[in-house]
Amino acid sequence: MNKPKLVAGNWKMNTTLSEGIALLESIIKGVKLLKTNTKIAIAPPFTHLSEFRKALKNTDVCLAAQNVSDKLQGAFTGEISALMLKDLGVKKAIVAHSERRQYFGETNESALFKIKTLLKQDIHPIYCVGELLEDRERERHFEVVEEQITTVLYQLTEEKLPKLTIAYEPVWAIGTGKTATPEQANEMHEFIRAVIAKRFGEDLAGQVMILYGGSVNSGNASALMAQPQIDGALVGGASLKAEEFIAIIKAAG
Numbered sequence: 001m002n003k004p005k006l007v008a009g010n011w012k013m014n015t016t017l018s019e020g021i022a023l024l025e026s027i028i029k030g031v032k033l034l035k036t037n038t039k040i041a042i043a044p045p046f047t048h049l050s051e052f053r054k055a056l057k058n059t060d061v062c063l064a065a066q067n068v069s070d071k072l073q074g075a076f077t078g079e080i081s082a083l084m085l086k087d088l089g090v091k092k093a094i095v096a097h098s099e100r101r102q103y104f105g106e107t108n109e110s111a112l113f114k115i116k117t118l119l120k121q122d123i124h125p126i127y128c129v130g131e132l133l134e135d136r137e138r139e140r141h142f143e144v145v146e147e148q149i150t151t152v153l154y155q156l157t158e159e160k161l162p163k164l165t166i167a168y169e170p171v172w173a174i175g176t177g178k179t180a181t182p183e184q185a186n187e188m189h190e191f192i193r194a195v196i197a198k199r200f201g202e203d204l205a206g207q208v209m210i211l212y213g214g215s216v217n218s219g220n221a222s223a224l225m226a227q228p229q230i231d232g233a234l235v236g237g238a239s240l241k242a243e244e245f246i247a248i249i250k251a252a253g
């Protein structure tokens, strides 16, 4: 299946607005010089979204958010709703990143609410799944990821499914410099697709983009992107360096 790949940069809690604009400008410049079919998304901190929307206006780079509230509006101090994101031109949003699960108590259940509220605003969720190191050591990784997939995706209707992107990010590979081998990543992507297919059929499962995330960089991107089940990458640290990020996009094709 030859669908265009997606490379998404998750900037996490990095850059001031002025630093962010400078980095974004370098990325836009680099992308313009590339001949690529790869789709690109950037998820900066919330504080950057409004300015980034202007900067991305005449580009093919898609504006993404790193999180969203599971509530639509009201007395929820500090939260940002899907409606607010839509108003800022946000097209995609990361949901249940492992750092949100680990430090902010997010669960599969809260992820489902977030995904539903995003889909109502026609913002496409990037739903993060992945096992802890201890899960892999105990050979529970397939079980953990299966639960993350079934508790969320099985609650969605068929027509919503193609709007969803999955990011498989083994927690032990995030920001650690340890990448899953291309074979390990591909094996899990294949498993995820099979779990989706069990409920929705092969055709729909084939339409869901499954990204790999976890220490992706210019050195390992080509081997990862060459795997048949890997549809792209969710990039953390390396998306904060324009040259690295551009090299990853190039490797994706």
Ligand SMILES: O=C[C@H](O)COP(=O)(O)O
Pocket: 010, 097, 169, 173, 174, 175, 176, 177, 213, 214, 215, 216, 234, 235, 236, 237, 238
């Ligand atoms: O969202 C991105 C992932 O957490 C990967 O981060 P990393 O590329 O810094 O390992």
